Amino acid sequence: MHTPLIDLRQIRKAYGGDDSPLVEVLRGIDLSIHAGEFVAIVGASGSGKSTLMNILGCLDRPTSGEYLFAGENVAQLDSDELAWLRREAFGFVFQGYHLIPSGSAQENVEMPAIYAGTPAAERHARAHALLERLGLGTRTGNRPHQLSGGQQQRVSIARALMNGGHIILADEPTGALDSHSGAEVMSLLDELADQGHVVILITHDREVAQRAKRIIEIRDGLIISDSAEHACAPPAANPGALQAVDLRQRLSNGSSQTGAWKGELLDAVQAAWRVMWINRFRTALTLLGIVIGVASVVVMLAVGEGSKRQVMAQMGAFGSNIIYLSGSAPNPRTPEGIITLDDVAELSTLPQVERIMPVNGSTAGVRFGNADHSSYVGGNDTNFPQIFNWPVIQGSYFTQADEDSAAAVAVIGTKVRDKLLKDVADPIGQYILIENVPFQILGVLAEKGASSGDSDSDNRIAVPYSAASTRLFGSRNPQYVVIAAKDARKVKDAEQAIEQAMLRRHHGKKDFELTNNAAMIQAEARTQGTLSLMLGAIAAISLLVGGIGVMNIMLMTVRERTREIGIRMATGARQRDILRQFLTEALMLSVVGGIAGIGLALLVGGVLLLSGVAIAFQALAVIGAFACALVTGVIFGFMPARKAARLDPVTALTSE
Known part of the structure; x- marks a missing residue:
């Protein structure tokens, strides 16, 4: 007897409770799916089929019941292991395509492989080969808005296959397509099923469902019919299909993989730069606080240092080895010596x-x-x-x-x-x-x-x-x-x-007094140093304002890109990957703002120098101001990034 890849036992899912009414969407689902099956889950809107798909794809957890994947209880897996399972075993094809708007077709397809730690050269070659195979070899650099609906759906299929796509979860894959494009997508799913992929098709269209080898009908959260009940035995495993014992071994070994951090970091930097460029006017306004803050700190410290050096040079010109001897009164009642x-x-x-x-x-x-x-x-x-x-x-x-x-x-x-x-x-x-x-x-x-x-x-x-x-x-x-x-x-x-x-x-x-220039110079230096620090502290307030601007823009970015976060999670991103993504964006804002601030400081310094103002830039002050900008960006960007990382995948995917 073959161990099912997917085995659901009395799965229930309810929403609400406490202050809101309890709504039970799934009411005791029992379902087994073996390697090599092409299954269609049919049901009207509100029947619970989409909720079932989210649980099957490990995007959501059931309220009660057991979900065994390749014999492993999914309830015992932590968030990182679930993310590994999503990127290793599943490939999602959504009705709305769910492509990242700022990424090209190639970049969208490569995303699961980035989180899997696939080397860049191998990743690029595989993504290009998949797009070529699906007839999009000339569209690899196009962004989603430059592709038709059918082409976007083929990109999402290529993305689902990027890490192997052993189990394809297709949610209404033809719902947003014309009949010709829909037929092309279904032919692709037929071909994938013949090659040994498990294909689970979620649809309300019975004509589309007829393409599957097994049809399961769901109504009001219950399975009311399953064509497999009339079959004598589960289908023979296709030689190309993933076997449960194989996946069980890979699950035990693979969830500890950390991926290629360089590839993930590069992707995060590229994505951050694209978002900044697309929203460049808003980005410029956000950067203004950091630019002014860094420039103010650098210029103020440079003016303070220049003044200190000027005074010390003038005083030192009389010699730091000079001692002055003069008469003085030992006490107020005696004459001066x-x-x-x-x-x-x-x-x-x-x-x-x-x-x-x-x-x-x-x-x-x-x-x-x-x-x-x-x-x-x-x-x-x-x-x-x-x-x-x-x-x-x-x-x-x-x-x-x-x-x-x-x-x-x-x-x-x-x-x-x-x-x-x-x-x-x-x-x-x-x-x-x-x-x-x-x-x-x-x-x-x-x-x-x-x-x-x-x-x-x-x-x-x-x-x-x-x-x-x-x-x-x-x-x-x-x-x-x-x-x-x-x-x-x-x-x-x-x-x-x-x-x-x-x-x-x-x-x-x-009845005499000794003073020396060295003491005077040191005292003057301390005074000027204190003044410089005070000026720097006042200017640093601008950096604080800039940091608040970074936090505001990052919170707005998280809200605008909630669906993108859901897409990344569906393709296998862990919480720390999402955290890294948005922290990188905050850091990029700070880096660009810091560099621009230093440039502005040098420009202002040049003008002041030509005006005769004593000014002396210090490498330590410039590096310190830049480092403060980075730290400010990380500190104020952490809360929005953590909020993004903690989003629920299903909630994020269904956001508008």
Whole structure:
């Protein structure tokens, strides 16, 4: 006795319950179908034949009863095993064709093989051969709307045969066709039955049903007649038919297969791109949030980084190894300490000190002709250009001889030149009045810019220390001392040595203060870094808005493509395949939006750069913004994708 391929025992199916009326569609179906049979299930609309087909094809589960497939109880199979069974054993031919509109005939036919893990070359060759065999060899690249009804039905038959199509479930396959196309489809089903395929034909047309070798009539959820009851034995198995024992073995081994993830991923990417292109206006509106978000983050961080680098460069131009020594009051009731030239002389002997320079300066009024200006005038020695890394771009710096003779000479900054001598072609040799004392200009310092705040380094005049002390300020003691440490990496060590020396000279009294450029630069960098992060955080809100847009469009996509999800499930897609499909689409939106956002950021950055705004793009910031866009797409796309994966196959297939 042959084991039936399909054995239904007291199958019942009811809908409703709880808050809605209970409707029993199938009321105890007993049915056995063997390998090689051509069966027609006939019944009027509402008789339960479509529900029976869905249960036979493992698209739906019965409320009660047993469904044995090749001797295996289907109720014990999980969702992945049912998906394997659908793609391995069944091939569906629907009245409405149920082809994916965005895919070509070839792509529609290949779908079951993609989920089965068939290699691409083998998949392409088999799909093309099936379409050629069914007379569609020249229509492989056509989409469903470019095919007639009969051609679309032949594509669905080719899809049903892609993985073997051992059992063809045809639901009203001629219902939407003209008589000629219908006859062609029935001839194909006859041919498949002769080749050993099990063909189960669901129809209300008795003339169509007569083509089958066995006719089962169903009414009100019960089988009322079965022509097999008059047969003495089940038909002899065709040599080409699938045997139950064979399928039972394959079921036990094959449900653990994972398929070819590369093929599935490529299909998901191609499908996602097609959907995006078909709905490109809607896609562009969705992408706008991500594009603006990514561009804002990249540009804001680039502006913040550019500003930070500019300030640090301006401050660093004075030397990161510079230490400043000045007098200070140990407490509010004591006078401020005095730094003397003797202190300077002793500090110059420390091994940690490379150069040292006393500065005696103050803001003073400066005049040239009828022009007046206020500038910082500093008495310095000849170490000034080396300590501050501040060259003279015009003329020359004063010499040690000028220092020794307290010569009334000056080197001016670019801002002083622009304010007082802008109409003078060559300022060298001209005389300016500093606090009504005439000084001759020897040179012009290179431009430095503002180091921080409102301070402008170029609004400065350097004169010999001796001349500043005797001719301008009347004091020999320096206002502060500038010290260049020998090693910029050991500024703290130099500070400690200087502090110890000063404490010895001042009898243990700390009436002085030490500061250094490195600390100032680090503090400024921290401030600018905090500002950059704040700007980036504000811009990241746009990414959040973009992510919400992705979620909205994906929810809309799932709703619009519910039938496509049902088709994919009917052809063997697992829940994780559907989840991957829609997550890939969300990811594709984010990838395209991220790339476009980076492009927009570079464009805006170029415009800002030409406008003179300090801007510095960082690879880490660009990659980070792009990665955030991807993560945003995945997070906000997950819920719609999970909703799609959890759809009921029957509900999805019957959706409008």
